[in-house]
Amino acid sequence: MTAPFRVPTPPDLADRLGSPDALVRLDGVAKTYPARRGAAPVAALDGIDLSLRRGAVLGVIGRSGAGKSTLIRLVNGLERPSRGRVVVDGAEISSLPEAALRRERRGIGMIFQHFNLLSSRTAAENVAFPLEIAGAERAAIRARVDELLDLVGLTQQRDRYPAELSGGQKQRVGIARALATNPKVLLSDEATSALDPETTGAILDLLGRINRDLGLTILLITHEMSVIRAIAHEVAVLENGRIAESGDVFEVFTRPRAAITRSFLDRETGRALPPVLAAQLRPEGQGETNVLRITFRGPHATDPVLAQLAREGGVEACILSGTVDEIAGRPFGTLVVGVSAAPGVTARAQAFLAARQLGVEVLGSLPASAWPIPPSAPSSSGRPDVA
Incomplete structure:
Protein backbone atom coordinates (compact mmCIF):
# COMPACT_ATOMS: atom_id res chain seq x y z
CA MET A 1 0.00 0.00 0.00
CA ASP A 266 22.11 46.45 19.21
CA ARG A 267 23.31 43.12 20.60
CA GLU A 268 23.24 41.26 17.30
CA THR A 269 24.19 43.56 14.43
CA GLY A 270 27.02 45.83 15.58
CA ARG A 271 24.71 48.78 16.23
CA ALA A 272 25.85 49.26 19.81
CA LEU A 273 28.80 51.24 21.15
CA PRO A 274 31.53 49.30 22.94
CA PRO A 275 30.59 49.24 26.66
CA VAL A 276 33.54 51.44 27.64
CA LEU A 277 32.19 54.20 25.39
CA ALA A 278 28.50 53.64 26.09
CA ALA A 279 29.17 54.28 29.79
CA GLN A 280 30.55 57.75 28.96
CA LEU A 281 27.94 58.79 26.39
CA ARG A 282 26.37 62.20 27.06
CA PRO A 283 23.53 64.09 25.35
CA GLU A 284 24.46 65.67 22.02
CA GLY A 285 26.45 68.86 22.39
CA GLN A 286 27.89 68.04 25.82
CA GLY A 287 31.12 66.52 24.55
CA GLU A 288 33.89 67.12 22.05
CA THR A 289 32.94 64.23 19.75
CA ASN A 290 29.43 63.56 18.44
CA VAL A 291 28.62 59.89 17.89
CA LEU A 292 26.70 58.93 14.74
CA ARG A 293 25.26 55.55 13.81
CA ILE A 294 25.20 55.01 10.03
CA THR A 295 23.04 52.28 8.50
CA PHE A 296 24.20 51.06 5.09
CA ARG A 297 21.49 49.74 2.79
CA GLY A 298 20.21 50.35 -0.72
CA PRO A 299 22.25 51.28 -3.81
CA HIS A 300 25.05 52.95 -1.82
CA ALA A 301 25.47 50.15 0.75
CA THR A 302 28.89 49.14 -0.59
CA ASP A 303 30.24 52.62 -1.45
CA PRO A 304 33.39 53.95 0.32
CA VAL A 305 31.20 56.43 2.15
CA LEU A 306 33.59 57.55 4.89
CA ALA A 307 36.27 58.37 2.35
CA GLN A 308 33.71 60.32 0.33
CA LEU A 309 32.50 62.07 3.48
CA ALA A 310 36.03 63.32 4.17
CA ARG A 311 36.91 64.14 0.57
CA GLU A 312 33.65 65.64 -0.66
CA GLY A 313 31.83 66.60 2.54
CA GLY A 314 34.78 67.94 4.46
CA VAL A 315 34.08 65.82 7.56
CA GLU A 316 36.52 63.33 9.03
CA ALA A 317 35.01 60.40 10.93
CA CYS A 318 36.64 57.91 13.27
CA ILE A 319 35.17 54.39 13.38
CA LEU A 320 34.11 53.30 16.88
CA SER A 321 32.36 50.01 16.01
CA GLY A 322 30.60 48.35 13.13
CA THR A 323 29.74 45.31 11.09
CA VAL A 324 29.04 44.34 7.49
CA ASP A 325 26.57 41.54 6.84
CA GLU A 326 23.91 40.17 4.53
CA ILE A 327 20.24 39.97 5.50
CA ALA A 328 17.74 38.15 3.29
CA GLY A 329 20.35 38.10 0.53
CA ARG A 330 20.85 41.87 0.56
CA PRO A 331 23.93 43.79 1.78
CA PHE A 332 23.61 45.59 5.08
CA GLY A 333 26.05 47.23 7.42
CA THR A 334 26.25 49.45 10.48
CA LEU A 335 29.01 51.83 11.50
CA VAL A 336 29.21 53.86 14.69
CA VAL A 337 31.54 56.79 14.11
CA GLY A 338 32.76 59.89 15.89
CA VAL A 339 32.86 63.35 14.28
CA SER A 340 33.86 66.73 15.64
CA ALA A 341 31.21 68.43 17.76
CA ALA A 342 32.28 71.80 16.30
CA PRO A 343 29.31 73.85 15.01
CA GLY A 344 27.88 72.63 11.69
CA VAL A 345 30.01 69.47 11.36
CA THR A 346 27.39 66.97 12.50
CA ALA A 347 24.62 68.57 10.44
CA ARG A 348 26.83 68.50 7.34
CA ALA A 349 27.64 64.83 7.89
CA GLN A 350 23.98 63.97 8.35
CA ALA A 351 22.97 65.78 5.17
CA PHE A 352 25.77 64.15 3.15
CA LEU A 353 24.85 60.63 4.31
CA ALA A 354 21.10 61.11 3.96
CA ALA A 355 21.59 62.26 0.37
CA ARG A 356 23.10 58.84 -0.33
CA GLN A 357 20.02 57.06 1.09
CA LEU A 358 21.88 55.94 4.21
CA GLY A 359 20.32 55.97 7.63
CA VAL A 360 22.02 58.23 10.18
CA GLU A 361 21.20 59.10 13.78
CA VAL A 362 23.03 60.97 16.52
CA LEU A 363 23.55 58.78 19.60
CA GLY A 364 25.09 61.50 21.75
CA SER A 365 28.50 62.94 22.58
CA LEU A 366 31.73 61.70 24.11
CA PRO A 367 34.26 63.69 26.13
CA ALA A 368 37.79 64.04 24.81
CA SER A 369 39.01 61.58 27.43
CA ALA A 370 36.72 58.77 26.26
CA TRP A 371 38.71 57.69 23.23
CA PRO A 372 41.87 58.85 21.43
CA ILE A 373 39.90 60.39 18.53
CA PRO A 374 40.67 63.96 17.56
CA PRO A 375 38.40 64.69 14.56
CA SER A 376 39.53 67.90 12.92
CA ALA A 377 37.39 71.02 13.21
CA PRO A 378 36.53 72.33 9.73
CA SER A 379 38.45 75.21 8.25
CA SER A 380 36.70 78.24 6.81
CA SER A 381 36.74 76.49 3.42
CA GLY A 382 34.61 73.63 4.81
CA ARG A 383 37.58 71.24 4.55
CA PRO A 384 39.42 69.73 7.53
CA ASP A 385 42.51 71.66 8.56
CA VAL A 386 45.61 69.82 7.46
CA ALA A 387 49.04 70.64 8.91
Whole structure:
Protein backbone atom coordinates (compact mmCIF):
# COMPACT_ATOMS: atom_id res chain seq x y z
CA MET A 1 0.00 0.00 0.00
CA THR A 2 1.27 3.47 -0.85
CA ALA A 3 2.23 5.58 2.16
CA PRO A 4 -0.61 8.04 2.90
CA PHE A 5 1.65 10.77 4.26
CA ARG A 6 3.88 11.63 1.30
CA VAL A 7 5.66 14.98 1.10
CA PRO A 8 4.00 17.02 -1.67
CA THR A 9 5.88 18.35 -4.67
CA PRO A 10 7.01 21.84 -3.59
CA PRO A 11 5.24 24.71 -5.37
CA ASP A 12 7.22 27.45 -7.04
CA LEU A 13 8.92 29.48 -4.34
CA ALA A 14 8.16 32.86 -5.89
CA ASP A 15 4.48 31.97 -6.23
CA ARG A 16 4.36 30.78 -2.60
CA LEU A 17 5.92 33.87 -1.12
CA GLY A 18 3.93 36.19 -3.35
CA SER A 19 0.61 34.62 -2.36
CA PRO A 20 -1.66 36.73 -0.15
CA ASP A 21 -3.15 33.53 1.27
CA ALA A 22 -2.66 33.45 5.04
CA LEU A 23 -2.28 29.88 6.28
CA VAL A 24 -2.27 30.98 9.94
CA ARG A 25 -4.17 34.02 11.18
CA LEU A 26 -4.75 35.50 14.64
CA ASP A 27 -7.50 38.10 14.77
CA GLY A 28 -7.76 40.26 17.89
CA VAL A 29 -6.43 37.47 20.08
CA ALA A 30 -6.08 37.93 23.82
CA LYS A 31 -5.23 35.40 26.51
CA THR A 32 -5.67 36.05 30.22
CA TYR A 33 -4.85 33.43 32.83
CA PRO A 34 -7.11 33.45 35.89
CA ALA A 35 -5.93 34.61 39.28
CA ARG A 36 -4.30 32.04 41.55
CA ARG A 37 -3.89 32.14 45.33
CA GLY A 38 -4.87 35.76 45.62
CA ALA A 39 -2.68 36.99 42.75
CA ALA A 40 -4.11 39.17 40.00
CA PRO A 41 -5.07 37.64 36.61
CA VAL A 42 -2.18 37.52 34.12
CA ALA A 43 -2.72 39.03 30.66
CA ALA A 44 -0.28 37.02 28.51
CA LEU A 45 -1.50 38.38 25.16
CA ASP A 46 -3.65 41.38 24.34
CA GLY A 47 -5.03 42.32 20.92
CA ILE A 48 -2.77 40.23 18.67
CA ASP A 49 -3.38 40.57 14.93
CA LEU A 50 -0.94 38.40 13.01
CA SER A 51 -0.88 36.40 9.78
CA LEU A 52 1.56 33.87 8.34
CA ARG A 53 1.64 33.51 4.57
CA ARG A 54 1.51 30.04 3.06
CA GLY A 55 5.07 28.85 2.39
CA ALA A 56 6.75 31.61 4.41
CA VAL A 57 8.84 31.55 7.58
CA LEU A 58 7.64 33.92 10.31
CA GLY A 59 9.82 34.51 13.36
CA VAL A 60 8.26 35.78 16.59
CA ILE A 61 10.81 37.26 18.98
CA GLY A 62 10.49 38.66 22.48
CA ARG A 63 11.98 38.58 25.94
CA SER A 64 10.94 36.05 28.58
CA GLY A 65 7.36 36.70 29.62
CA ALA A 66 6.46 38.54 26.41
CA GLY A 67 3.83 35.93 25.48
CA LYS A 68 5.72 33.92 22.84
CA SER A 69 4.97 30.45 24.20
CA THR A 70 1.34 31.34 24.82
CA LEU A 71 1.02 32.45 21.21
CA ILE A 72 2.36 29.20 19.81
CA ARG A 73 0.17 27.15 22.16
CA LEU A 74 -2.86 29.03 20.85
CA VAL A 75 -1.94 28.11 17.27
CA ASN A 76 -1.88 24.37 18.00
CA GLY A 77 -4.92 24.51 20.25
CA LEU A 78 -3.18 23.65 23.50
CA GLU A 79 -4.63 26.91 24.83
CA ARG A 80 -7.89 28.64 23.97
CA PRO A 81 -7.95 32.44 23.60
CA SER A 82 -9.90 34.55 26.05
CA ARG A 83 -10.91 36.70 23.10
CA GLY A 84 -10.41 36.62 19.32
CA ARG A 85 -9.96 33.92 16.67
CA VAL A 86 -7.12 31.58 15.71
CA VAL A 87 -7.49 30.18 12.18
CA VAL A 88 -5.23 27.56 10.56
CA ASP A 89 -5.90 26.77 6.89
CA GLY A 90 -9.52 27.85 7.20
CA ALA A 91 -10.26 25.95 10.41
CA GLU A 92 -10.99 28.07 13.48
CA ILE A 93 -8.76 26.25 15.94
CA SER A 94 -9.98 28.39 18.81
CA SER A 95 -13.55 27.10 18.62
CA LEU A 96 -13.25 23.45 17.53
CA PRO A 97 -14.59 20.68 19.75
CA GLU A 98 -11.93 18.35 21.12
CA ALA A 99 -12.37 15.53 18.57
CA ALA A 100 -12.14 17.90 15.61
CA LEU A 101 -9.20 19.68 17.20
CA ARG A 102 -7.28 16.41 17.47
CA ARG A 103 -7.80 15.83 13.73
CA GLU A 104 -6.62 19.34 12.89
CA ARG A 105 -3.50 18.93 15.02
CA ARG A 106 -2.25 16.26 12.59
CA GLY A 107 -1.68 19.14 10.19
CA ILE A 108 0.31 21.13 12.75
CA GLY A 109 3.84 19.87 13.47
CA MET A 110 5.70 20.95 16.61
CA ILE A 111 9.35 20.90 17.66
CA PHE A 112 10.48 21.78 21.17
CA GLN A 113 13.43 23.34 22.96
CA HIS A 114 14.14 20.19 25.00
CA PHE A 115 13.22 17.70 22.23
CA ASN A 116 10.43 15.86 24.15
CA LEU A 117 11.47 12.46 22.81
CA LEU A 118 10.27 9.20 24.34
CA SER A 119 13.34 7.76 26.10
CA SER A 120 12.13 4.15 25.74
CA ARG A 121 11.85 4.41 21.94
CA THR A 122 14.57 4.46 19.32
CA ALA A 123 14.93 7.33 16.87
CA ALA A 124 12.89 5.43 14.29
CA GLU A 125 10.22 4.52 16.84
CA ASN A 126 9.93 8.16 17.97
CA VAL A 127 9.34 9.26 14.38
CA ALA A 128 6.82 6.46 13.91
CA PHE A 129 4.80 7.37 17.00
CA PRO A 130 2.44 10.00 15.48
CA LEU A 131 1.80 7.71 12.50
CA GLU A 132 0.84 4.88 14.83
CA ILE A 133 -1.60 7.18 16.63
CA ALA A 134 -3.03 8.21 13.24
CA GLY A 135 -3.67 4.53 12.41
CA ALA A 136 -1.31 4.19 9.44
CA GLU A 137 -0.40 0.67 8.27
CA ARG A 138 2.91 -0.82 9.32
CA ALA A 139 4.44 -0.84 5.82
CA ALA A 140 3.43 2.79 5.25
CA ILE A 141 4.92 3.78 8.60
CA ARG A 142 8.25 2.13 7.84
CA ALA A 143 8.46 3.78 4.41
CA ARG A 144 7.69 7.21 5.86
CA VAL A 145 10.14 6.80 8.75
CA ASP A 146 12.91 5.79 6.34
CA GLU A 147 12.14 8.80 4.16
CA LEU A 148 12.23 11.24 7.07
CA LEU A 149 15.37 9.86 8.72
CA ASP A 150 17.12 10.23 5.37
CA LEU A 151 15.80 13.80 5.09
CA VAL A 152 17.27 14.82 8.46
CA GLY A 153 20.51 12.85 8.00
CA LEU A 154 19.96 10.16 10.66
CA THR A 155 19.65 6.94 8.66
CA GLN A 156 22.63 5.44 10.52
CA GLN A 157 21.17 6.37 13.91
CA ARG A 158 17.69 4.90 13.39
CA ASP A 159 18.08 2.23 16.10
CA ARG A 160 19.70 4.43 18.74
CA TYR A 161 17.87 5.64 21.82
CA PRO A 162 17.74 9.35 22.79
CA ALA A 163 20.37 8.82 25.51
CA GLU A 164 22.79 7.72 22.77
CA LEU A 165 22.24 10.81 20.62
CA SER A 166 23.77 14.29 20.72
CA GLY A 167 21.61 17.35 21.25
CA GLY A 168 21.61 18.14 17.54
CA GLN A 169 20.69 14.57 16.65
CA LYS A 170 17.82 14.62 19.15
CA GLN A 171 16.48 17.78 17.57
CA ARG A 172 16.72 16.18 14.12
CA VAL A 173 14.63 13.30 15.42
CA GLY A 174 12.17 15.87 16.78
CA ILE A 175 11.97 17.55 13.37
CA ALA A 176 11.44 14.22 11.59
CA ARG A 177 8.70 13.31 14.06
CA ALA A 178 7.01 16.70 13.54
CA LEU A 179 6.99 16.09 9.77
CA ALA A 180 5.64 12.53 10.02
CA THR A 181 1.98 13.34 9.28
CA ASN A 182 2.86 15.81 6.50
CA PRO A 183 1.75 18.94 8.41
CA LYS A 184 0.58 22.17 6.81
CA VAL A 185 2.59 24.27 9.25
CA LEU A 186 5.61 23.58 11.47
CA LEU A 187 5.79 25.30 14.87
CA SER A 188 9.21 25.73 16.46
CA ASP A 189 9.29 26.70 20.14
CA GLU A 190 12.86 27.87 20.94
CA ALA A 191 14.10 24.79 19.07
CA THR A 192 17.75 25.88 19.05
CA SER A 193 18.04 27.44 22.52
CA ALA A 194 19.52 24.30 24.10
CA LEU A 195 22.13 23.82 21.35
CA ASP A 196 25.66 25.12 20.85
CA PRO A 197 26.23 27.71 18.08
CA GLU A 198 27.57 25.25 15.50
CA THR A 199 24.71 22.82 16.03
CA THR A 200 22.23 25.70 16.00
CA GLY A 201 23.51 26.70 12.56
CA ALA A 202 23.08 23.15 11.26
CA ILE A 203 19.51 22.90 12.58
CA LEU A 204 18.59 26.28 11.09
CA ASP A 205 20.09 25.20 7.76
CA LEU A 206 17.91 22.07 7.91
CA LEU A 207 14.76 24.08 8.67
CA GLY A 208 15.56 26.49 5.85
CA ARG A 209 16.02 23.58 3.44
CA ILE A 210 12.72 22.04 4.55
CA ASN A 211 10.98 25.35 3.90
CA ARG A 212 12.58 25.77 0.47
CA ASP A 213 12.38 22.20 -0.80
CA LEU A 214 9.10 21.05 0.74
CA GLY A 215 7.25 24.36 0.67
CA LEU A 216 6.48 24.00 4.38
CA THR A 217 5.18 27.03 6.28
CA ILE A 218 7.11 27.64 9.53
CA LEU A 219 6.28 29.68 12.63
CA LEU A 220 9.27 29.91 14.96
CA ILE A 221 9.51 31.37 18.43
CA THR A 222 12.86 32.67 19.64
CA HIS A 223 14.61 35.29 21.76
CA GLU A 224 17.58 35.58 19.36
CA MET A 225 17.66 37.92 16.38
CA SER A 226 20.37 35.74 14.81
CA VAL A 227 17.81 32.94 14.44
CA ILE A 228 15.37 35.33 12.74
CA ARG A 229 18.09 36.57 10.42
CA ALA A 230 19.13 33.04 9.45
CA ILE A 231 15.87 31.74 7.98
CA ALA A 232 12.84 34.02 8.51
CA HIS A 233 11.13 36.03 5.78
CA GLU A 234 9.02 38.05 8.22
CA VAL A 235 9.32 38.95 11.89
CA ALA A 236 6.98 40.04 14.69
CA VAL A 237 8.41 41.56 17.88
CA LEU A 238 6.41 40.87 21.04
CA GLU A 239 6.54 43.08 24.12
CA ASN A 240 4.27 42.71 27.15
CA GLY A 241 1.75 40.66 25.23
CA ARG A 242 1.46 43.05 22.28
CA ILE A 243 3.13 43.28 18.88
CA ALA A 244 5.57 46.18 19.06
CA GLU A 245 6.66 45.89 15.44
CA SER A 246 6.30 43.49 12.50
CA GLY A 247 7.18 43.22 8.84
CA ASP A 248 9.75 42.06 6.32
CA VAL A 249 12.95 40.93 8.04
CA PHE A 250 15.24 43.19 6.02
CA GLU A 251 13.05 46.24 6.62
CA VAL A 252 12.75 45.62 10.37
CA PHE A 253 16.47 44.87 10.77
CA THR A 254 17.61 47.91 8.84
CA ARG A 255 14.92 50.39 9.93
CA PRO A 256 13.74 49.36 13.40
CA ARG A 257 11.02 51.59 14.82
CA ALA A 258 10.32 50.14 18.27
CA ALA A 259 12.76 50.60 21.14
CA ILE A 260 12.67 46.88 21.99
CA THR A 261 13.59 45.98 18.40
CA ARG A 262 16.54 48.35 18.51
CA SER A 263 17.69 46.80 21.79
CA PHE A 264 17.65 43.31 20.24
CA LEU A 265 19.52 44.54 17.18
CA ASP A 266 22.11 46.45 19.21
CA ARG A 267 23.31 43.12 20.60
CA GLU A 268 23.24 41.26 17.30
CA THR A 269 24.19 43.56 14.43
CA GLY A 270 27.02 45.83 15.58
CA ARG A 271 24.71 48.78 16.23
CA ALA A 272 25.85 49.26 19.81
CA LEU A 273 28.80 51.24 21.15
CA PRO A 274 31.53 49.30 22.94
CA PRO A 275 30.59 49.24 26.66
CA VAL A 276 33.54 51.44 27.64
CA LEU A 277 32.19 54.20 25.39
CA ALA A 278 28.50 53.64 26.09
CA ALA A 279 29.17 54.28 29.79
CA GLN A 280 30.55 57.75 28.96
CA LEU A 281 27.94 58.79 26.39
CA ARG A 282 26.37 62.20 27.06
CA PRO A 283 23.53 64.09 25.35
CA GLU A 284 24.46 65.67 22.02
CA GLY A 285 26.45 68.86 22.39
CA GLN A 286 27.89 68.04 25.82
CA GLY A 287 31.12 66.52 24.55
CA GLU A 288 33.89 67.12 22.05
CA THR A 289 32.94 64.23 19.75
CA ASN A 290 29.43 63.56 18.44
CA VAL A 291 28.62 59.89 17.89
CA LEU A 292 26.70 58.93 14.74
CA ARG A 293 25.26 55.55 13.81
CA ILE A 294 25.20 55.01 10.03
CA THR A 295 23.04 52.28 8.50
CA PHE A 296 24.20 51.06 5.09
CA ARG A 297 21.49 49.74 2.79
CA GLY A 298 20.21 50.35 -0.72
CA PRO A 299 22.25 51.28 -3.81
CA HIS A 300 25.05 52.95 -1.82
CA ALA A 301 25.47 50.15 0.75
CA THR A 302 28.89 49.14 -0.59
CA ASP A 303 30.24 52.62 -1.45
CA PRO A 304 33.39 53.95 0.32
CA VAL A 305 31.20 56.43 2.15
CA LEU A 306 33.59 57.55 4.89
CA ALA A 307 36.27 58.37 2.35
CA GLN A 308 33.71 60.32 0.33
CA LEU A 309 32.50 62.07 3.48
CA ALA A 310 36.03 63.32 4.17
CA ARG A 311 36.91 64.14 0.57
CA GLU A 312 33.65 65.64 -0.66
CA GLY A 313 31.83 66.60 2.54
CA GLY A 314 34.78 67.94 4.46
CA VAL A 315 34.08 65.82 7.56
CA GLU A 316 36.52 63.33 9.03
CA ALA A 317 35.01 60.40 10.93
CA CYS A 318 36.64 57.91 13.27
CA ILE A 319 35.17 54.39 13.38
CA LEU A 320 34.11 53.30 16.88
CA SER A 321 32.36 50.01 16.01
CA GLY A 322 30.60 48.35 13.13
CA THR A 323 29.74 45.31 11.09
CA VAL A 324 29.04 44.34 7.49
CA ASP A 325 26.57 41.54 6.84
CA GLU A 326 23.91 40.17 4.53
CA ILE A 327 20.24 39.97 5.50
CA ALA A 328 17.74 38.15 3.29
CA GLY A 329 20.35 38.10 0.53
CA ARG A 330 20.85 41.87 0.56
CA PRO A 331 23.93 43.79 1.78
CA PHE A 332 23.61 45.59 5.08
CA GLY A 333 26.05 47.23 7.42
CA THR A 334 26.25 49.45 10.48
CA LEU A 335 29.01 51.83 11.50
CA VAL A 336 29.21 53.86 14.69
CA VAL A 337 31.54 56.79 14.11
CA GLY A 338 32.76 59.89 15.89
CA VAL A 339 32.86 63.35 14.28
CA SER A 340 33.86 66.73 15.64
CA ALA A 341 31.21 68.43 17.76
CA ALA A 342 32.28 71.80 16.30
CA PRO A 343 29.31 73.85 15.01
CA GLY A 344 27.88 72.63 11.69
CA VAL A 345 30.01 69.47 11.36
CA THR A 346 27.39 66.97 12.50
CA ALA A 347 24.62 68.57 10.44
CA ARG A 348 26.83 68.50 7.34
CA ALA A 349 27.64 64.83 7.89
CA GLN A 350 23.98 63.97 8.35
CA ALA A 351 22.97 65.78 5.17
CA PHE A 352 25.77 64.15 3.15
CA LEU A 353 24.85 60.63 4.31
CA ALA A 354 21.10 61.11 3.96
CA ALA A 355 21.59 62.26 0.37
CA ARG A 356 23.10 58.84 -0.33
CA GLN A 357 20.02 57.06 1.09
CA LEU A 358 21.88 55.94 4.21
CA GLY A 359 20.32 55.97 7.63
CA VAL A 360 22.02 58.23 10.18
CA GLU A 361 21.20 59.10 13.78
CA VAL A 362 23.03 60.97 16.52
CA LEU A 363 23.55 58.78 19.60
CA GLY A 364 25.09 61.50 21.75
CA SER A 365 28.50 62.94 22.58
CA LEU A 366 31.73 61.70 24.11
CA PRO A 367 34.26 63.69 26.13
CA ALA A 368 37.79 64.04 24.81
CA SER A 369 39.01 61.58 27.43
CA ALA A 370 36.72 58.77 26.26
CA TRP A 371 38.71 57.69 23.23
CA PRO A 372 41.87 58.85 21.43
CA ILE A 373 39.90 60.39 18.53
CA PRO A 374 40.67 63.96 17.56
CA PRO A 375 38.40 64.69 14.56
CA SER A 376 39.53 67.90 12.92
CA ALA A 377 37.39 71.02 13.21
CA PRO A 378 36.53 72.33 9.73
CA SER A 379 38.45 75.21 8.25
CA SER A 380 36.70 78.24 6.81
CA SER A 381 36.74 76.49 3.42
CA GLY A 382 34.61 73.63 4.81
CA ARG A 383 37.58 71.24 4.55
CA PRO A 384 39.42 69.73 7.53
CA ASP A 385 42.51 71.66 8.56
CA VAL A 386 45.61 69.82 7.46
CA ALA A 387 49.04 70.64 8.91
